[in-house]
Amino acid sequence: MVVTGYSVEDLALRNGFVSASIKATHGLARRLEAEGLGHLPVIVGYLSRREGLGERFGQPPGAPQNSLALLHHGELRLVSAKYHLPNYGVFDEARYFVPGDTLPVVRLHGADIAFAICEDLWQDGGPVSTVRAAGAGMLITLNGSPYERAKDDIRLELCQRRAREIGAAVGYVNMTGAQDELVFEGDSFIVDSDGELVARAPQFDDALLVTDIDLPRAKDTAALPAEVGGFRIVRHTVSEEPPAAYEPLTPVLTPRRSPTDDRAEVYTALVTSLRDYARKNGFASVMVGVSGGIDSALTATIAVDALGAENVHGVVMPGRSTTAQEIQDAEDLIRRQGINGRTVSVKPMVDAYETAAGLGRAGERDLESRVRGNVLMALSNEGGHLVLATGDKTALATGEGSLYGDSVGGFAPLKDCWKTQVRDLARWRNEAAAKEGGAPPIPANSFDRAVEGDWPGLPDPDVVDSLLDAYIGTDRGQAELIADGFEAELVKNVVSLVDRAEFSRRQYPPGPKISKRNLGRDRRLPITNRWT
Template sequence: MPQLRLALAQVDAVLGDLEGNARMIREWTARAADSGAQLVAFPEMVLTGYPVEDLALRRSFVDASRSAVLRLAADLASDGFGQLPVVVGYLDRAEGRDADTDGDGVSEDGRTGIPKGMPQNCVAVLHQGRVAARYAKHHLPNYGVFDEFRIFVPGHGLTVVRVGDVDVALAICEDLWQDGGPVARTREAGAELLLVVNGSPYERCKDDTRLDLVRRRAAEAGCTLAYLNLVGGQDDLVFDGDSVVVSAGGEVLARAPQFTEHLLTVDLDLAASTVDADGDGPDVRHVVLSEEPLPERTPEPPTIATRLDDDAEVWSALVTGLSGYVRKNGFSSVAIAMSGGIDSAVVAALAADALGGRHVFGISMPSEYSSDHSKDDAADLAQRIGADYRVEPIADAVAVLQRQLGFTGVAEENLQARVRGLILMGISNSEGHLVLATSNKSELAVGYSTLYGDSVGGFAPLKDVPKTLVWQLARWRNAEAERLGQTPPIPERSIAKPPSAELRPGQTDQDSLPPYEVLDPVLERYVVEAEGRSELVEEGFDPEVVDRVVGLVDRAEWKRRQFAPGPKISRVAFGRDRRLPITSRWRENEPGSPAAPADQPTAKEPQ
């Protein structure tokens, strides 16, 4: 029985850096070759980075990707790896049998035509200095964060490459999630391995869903299935890796760690091909790379990485998203308003884990309402994580502006937050730090943040983290530090004390909002599950609480549109997952009641 040593390169690509990504592919291919790999694969669109969004519509970018993949094939051969097949995701355009080449509306194989030159999400098999085979993604997702149906055109047919005497079928990400298509054709084509390259973003609990899917598709394809995923942060998306290889019977043969680059190498015992490679049909393209039987070797023990628990997984996702955004946008340090509260403490701890404490600059900006314990807790936090720390009191600046402007009510309260935002951005401009906003998902949902105040920042690590989860993560991170014999990064008092914006003596968040343990379940169902008022009330939620919360959420859309990006960890994050109009008179009222007029959302000055 043939044995194929497969290497899956779970790597972190930088979007748009075609030269840098090509160098990375060459380096990891060399590592795979050193491990004795006979086939090496890289993730979806690794050469360009993913997702490319509307860059796919720029002809110059498509041309650059096509040129880069040809150069990469030649460079791999000059590196001495011409005989090693390398599967690489890249951006191409529809040509040949996938395209309507003569403008008559029909492609060469008789299908309804695809306009020639339209962009496609593709993989190339590089061998002997050339592109030996190509496959274009069939199923183009158009839900959640994806808009591929708008920017790409689909491919047709299955590509099968023969490596030695083993046939390997190719597919890309969504092709695995949809019934039929390449998976069904894999069985018909008689392939022994289905290799699926992915750019699948992280979501809580998606890990188990993926494994169940991979097992089911392996059974449907009737062969071993290798699932390879990107890792790293790209804007508001986090890719968690977690690549896996399963047998047709569902046994996990190898699995990569989460949230880290890794070369997953596995020896696969596969049946020799019995298919006539010259017998292409309309739905299958066979490409023979080599037909000499693969040499036998002693199998190496497979890697099956231990799964992270839920809190560790979320923390790792946030750290990955933050470090990726900072690094890929050319920053080396971050500035944070350290208030002594739980949100700023968790953001600072995340930043220290992502960048190292010496790259974190904490600024305490106490007002006349700031308590002594808040100032002490901020200083304690900075010492625990090894951050640079300074105190910039704002009372005098606020007093000068207040005397000049004479604000009252919310405008007066928010003046403190806007002075803090001014200081943060001034320090950012003068010292080159990226400012991190500290608001959490619960606050963003109900508009409980000050525009141009505590919302100031270039990245928001907690944007998709509900307040109750913020506390949970803080407790987990401290417990993890204790387990490792380290100093817990977050002061216990920051976790235990009631959350407060400290706008006036004795104030807490619950003066204006339901308790977070009540608020967050309502937000989960209204924002993530898209349940309406009647459904929420039927589930037992207090009608008064429901009316109050959904009204706040609906009126705060204009604020959320102006907020910084942050890492997505839920199924529905604010941003590209949830696209609602700002100007709308629709409100979730009692059946038959008129829609309430739009009004300004309530605001506060969070720390």
């Protein structure tokens, strides 16, 4: 849905928004014609509607559809809608769209090319299963497939399998950029009918991938079916004659960042997400509370790589228990990164707060953290900065951070990164700087800060994160986790922490999804819940 962006969520249910998408797509066709590009057949994804369906209980009002259109010589020559509507993980398309029932086929230079949208490739059956019978020599799929670790290999294997099943080449076209919690890494590619990789575009960068590929000559349209398996085959001919002979281009196969170490890939996803979130929401600068610890250090580093050091503001906020070393580490980070820095002591504010409110020990709990949050938001209002929450997935899962304190902010770059992964990414970033002849952006002391105190009564971070990943990522219950080899008392303790923290997680800012299951739209549990 390149015209509107993806995902549009409940905007799809607004009649005016659907009409604007349709109008913009027609406008794009006319603009291409006016600028001398109308002769090029262009396929775009957009939001349309199914006319004449009528209102029906349980059906999205207005019958919106996730569609593609062929633009040619100033007109929409062919329109087709997605059939399989995913309703799992971050997807709620059955809520927003009604399914299509067609397979579009475009004849170009005498070859037939079929088109489909994202989930139609992933699911068995549906319009993709009719490509062979429809006589197409190639299938091109338009995708808004969010980034997850190792998903690029899964996509390639899927397309290779589909190519062999349908006996046709497959072109996989994916979005780049980010939208709210979703990151799209591009990584478009082409495989031939045998499943061999022919060409591949880069990850996370906009790119024009131009490739020559041999396709079979199309059959006479009169000999081809008009319907296969309940799907209408809608056809449009752009040109019947093959192109004149020319020297084919050398295929481009952009290498992956590292086949054995995905830290660069994950880090780039985090940078891309923050950059797009800030830019698309009108923020030119961000603000980070810098503590000297690894979470705030990595968050600040990601912000610098995303927006530039001049647009990052670090605030050191010493309190009653802050050590001189922690202040030094925070100030060291600010110097290394070259970001804007300032120090605001929260001790007098906490003292005044306690005196004015007459607080006892219970009322004092988390007060210092919440005062820091107030300071950040006040400075944000004054300077128009986007405040970044610095907590990681481990802290969010276990309720380690303080609500309305550590959770303050408009975006959380590390929301889907386990604590152990934060340290790995920080090490990688320092290593990358060293390889380029630069100084490490993250101070060594940030790695050395003790972490045991972060989990009272819990073991080292590797064990905790492994258990959390098993519980949150797979929905395994306590008995299954114990059977997997985790110590029974640890399982009981961690599961209890996770379940009790659901209330605070609901109030945490958005952050980029990089795992198969994040603590957001991927995992939805009731707050009021006695099940353990």
